[in-house]
Amino acid sequence: MTESRQRVTVLGSTGSIGVNTLDVLARHPDRFTVFALSGHSRIDLLFTQCLAHQPEFVVATEPHAAAQLQSRLAAAGSQTRVLLGHEALDEVAAHPDVDMVMAAIVGAAGLSSCIAAARAGKRLLLANKEALVVGGAFFMDVVRAGNATLLPIDSEHSAIFQSLPTDRVLWPSVVDKIILTASGGPFRTRDPATLSQVTPAQACAHPNWSMGRKISVDSATMMNKALEVIEAKFLFGLDPSRIDAIIHPQSVVHSMVQFVDHSVVAQLGVPDMRGPIAYGLSWPQRIASGTTALDFSAMTGLSFETFDSPAHRARFPGLRLAWDALRSAPGTTAVLNAANEIAVAAFLDTRIRFDQIHAVNQATLEGFAVGAPGSLPDILALDEEARAYAQQLVRGFAR
Ligand code: NAD
Ligand code: MG
Numbered sequence: 001m002t003e004s005r006q007r008v009t010v011l012g013s014t015g016s017i018g019v020n021t022l023d024v025l026a027r028h029p030d031r032f033t034v035f036a037l038s039g040h041s042r043i044d045l046l047f048t049q050c051l052a053h054q055p056e057f058v059v060a061t062e063p064h065a066a067a068q069l070q071s072r073l074a075a076a077g078s079q080t081r082v083l084l085g086h087e088a089l090d091e092v093a094a095h096p097d098v099d100m101v102m103a104a105i106v107g108a109a110g111l112s113s114c115i116a117a118a119r120a121g122k123r124l125l126l127a128n129k130e131a132l133v134v135g136g137a138f139f140m141d142v143v144r145a146g147n148a149t150l151l152p153i154d155s156e157h158s159a160i161f162q163s164l165p166t167d168r169v170l171w172p173s174v175v176d177k178i179i180l181t182a183s184g185g186p187f188r189t190r191d192p193a194t195l196s197q198v199t200p201a202q203a204c205a206h207p208n209w210s211m212g213r214k215i216s217v218d219s220a221t222m223m224n225k226a227l228e229v230i231e232a233k234f235l236f237g238l239d240p241s242r243i244d245a246i247i248h249p250q251s252v253v254h255s256m257v258q259f260v261d262h263s264v265v266a267q268l269g270v271p272d273m274r275g276p277i278a279y280g281l282s283w284p285q286r287i288a289s290g291t292t293a294l295d296f297s298a299m300t301g302l303s304f305e306t307f308d309s310p311a312h313r314a315r316f317p318g319l320r321l322a323w324d325a326l327r328s329a330p331g332t333t334a335v336l337n338a339a340n341e342i343a344v345a346a347f348l349d350t351r352i353r354f355d356q357i358h359a360v361n362q363a364t365l366e367g368f369a370v371g372a373p374g375s376l377p378d379i380l381a382l383d384e385e386a387r388a389y390a391q392q393l394v395r396g397f398a399r
Contacts (some may be wrong), residue, residue, distance in 0.1 A: 005021045005210040007035040008281075009092050011113055012058075012104035014039035014046050016212045017153065020037040020115055020273045021281075022049060028287055036092035041065065047072050051082045056097070057081050059088040060110075077220070091115040094120035099280065101109040103128040106214050107341050108334075108383050111135055118148040125280040129231045131340070134334040134383055138373065141236055142224045149278040150235070156180045156228055157235055158276035159254035159267035166238070166284075171236060178238065179256040179264075180228055181248040183271075184305075185219040188249065192314035198354045200347065208251040208271045208392070217344045220318035221357050222307075229322035229338075230333045246321065247305040247312070252294065270294055318358045321365060331370040331382055338386035339364035339393075346394045356397045364390045 001111075008025060012018045018039075025032045037044035039118070046065075050058050050073055058073075060066035064322035066084040073080055083091065093101045094116040101117040102125045110128040115135065119142055126132060132139050145149045152158050155242040160178050164171060186205050187195060204216040211219070218224035225245050232243050238346045254276075263379055269275045270291050278289030306312070307319060325332040326339050343360035346352045352360070368389045373379040 003195075003196050004130055005031060005033045005090055006099040006281075007097055008032050008100045009036040009095070009098050009117075010034065010100060010102045010104065011038045011089055011093065011110065012040075012102075012106065012128070013037040013049055014042040015106060016210065017104035017106055017273060017277070018102070019045075021104060021277050022093060022291055023051060024274050024278045024287075025289075027290055031287070031325075032281065035095070035098050038089055039065070040105075040109075043068055047076075050078055051076060051274075052102060054078070055080055055296070057088075057092050057095075058081045059092055060091070061086055086112065090116035093122070094262055096120075098122060100125060102277075102297045103131060104153075106130070108134045108337060111139075111379070111383075112376065118142045120147045121146045121148050123149040123151065124310050125151050125153050125277070128228065129154055130225050131339050132234050133227050133230045133337045135376075136230075136234055136333055137330060137378060138375070138379060140147055140237075143358055147212060151210075151283055152231075152235055153276050153280050154228060154231060155271070155273065155276050156255040157232060158279055160232065160236065160257055160365070162267045162279065163255070163257040163265040172238070174259050175238060175240045175242065176258045176260045176262065177244050178232060178236065180225060180232065180245045181223065181251070181253050181255050181304075182225045183219070183251045184247045184249050185222065187315060188247065190315070192311065195315065196353050196355045200265040200350065203347070203354060206250075211271075213219075213348060214341070214344055217347060217357070218340070221318050221354070223340050223344075223357070223361070224319075225316075226319050226322035227337065229319075230326060233326055239243060241321050245307060247307060248302065249305075250299075250302055252299070252302055268294060271303075272296075273381060304336075305351070321361060325365065328365075328372075329370045330372045331379075332365065334373070335368050335370055335380050335386040336365055339368075339390040340364075342387050342390040342394060352394055352397045359397065360393045363393050 034053040036057040089324040093113040100123040203220040251271040272291040343357040
């Protein structure tokens with residue numbers, strides 16, 4: 001019985017995607033067992049998750065948190081072993097006893113553990129889009145060399161994956177373009193001239209999705225869509241000119257594929273990440289996800305709006321940086337991601353204004369020279385240098 005269950009490591013289990021993943025896993029105790037969890041903060045939640053799911057290992061990336069967790073688990077008589085630090089993330093991602101890894105850490109901090117899972121040939125469920133944006137072609141090479149199975153968890157990419165033919169050899173010849181949908185975020189109708197005044201709380205108040213703070217800010221600037229364009233390029237191997245984005249405020253159509261005959265296949269559902277998570281966990285089968293069904297009788301309409309209007313270009317100047325970065329030297333997408341992580345953190349700390357996030361991203365892309373990274377250490381060094389460059393720009397802007 002136990003041997004037939006899939007053993008899952010959930011990296012970033014205390015985050016929004018992590019919590020949703022554990023919710024889906026708990027619905028299928030006959031199919032899955034939790035091998036390892038990880039968290040950076042929110043130790044109370046990590047402790048509760050350990051008691052509920054009884055993993056073999058739990059990784060705490062902060063020393064203080066690890067010590068606290070260790071004593072609390074010991075006092076509770078738990079068998080779960082506590083590991084400390086980022087190297088331990090790689091260990092539980094690549095461990096021989098693991099079948100699947102949910103990569104749900106936010107930012108480039110998750111790259112190394114994704115690479116470790118891919119090298120070890122795991123089924124890698126990728127929510128952590130920044131890891132692929134940073135790792136780029138190198139990441140995809142490791143997936144191929146490791147014979148890993150990379151499945152998208154981002155709702156748009158899951159939708160595209162569900163809409164494409166099963167035989168990926170066909171993709172380049174049958175796809176005309178893929179169309180990523182975007183809700184438009186909290187500022188879709190806001191006067192662009194007032195974006196300099198928005199607060200972190202306003203930027204994090206997403207109309208349709210409940211998510212972590214970093215991706216919420218990215219959804220407000222539309223950098224989330226820019227990262228997703230880059231993610232799509234690497235996942236599906238399409239030329240950037242075949243990737244498009246459109247606003248769809250209801251978030252019911254999760255994305256679409258237009259084929260060369262102009263037939264369009266879309267995937268629909270309620271905006272609930274447990275849908276794509278359950279698909280990644282069960283592919284090519286399907287399992288119950290816990291989401292509600294779409295109620296077509298209650299739907300008042302599905303609308304779409306182009307990004308290509310003067311108002312949206314002014315509101316969301318960051319979107320086009322995706323194509324700029326993809327057309328530049330390899331490694332430029334890592335630089336864009338590094339700048340954006342620094343800028344978003346500075347905005348959430350109220351050190352820069354909302355509109356200055358784009359200024360930092362653009363100035364870093366323009367001012368920072370990129371050498372082509374060929375290995376994980378190269379990529380991590382590039383990430384660090386680009387962060388330092390962006391940090392300096394932030395200090396220049398600081399109020
Ligand atoms: P979150 O902030 O809610 O959770 C992030 C997780 O990563 C937490 O467990 C946190 O402890 C851990 N973490 C943070 N910094 C870390 C570090 N330096 N080292 C190790 N662990 C660290 O974020 P989220 O909303 O769950 O998003 C996770 C990833 O999934 C992001 O890449 C995001 O873009 C992507 N994603 C999220 C959603 C969503 O609906 N939330 C949808 C699509 C994609
Ligand atoms: Mg998405």
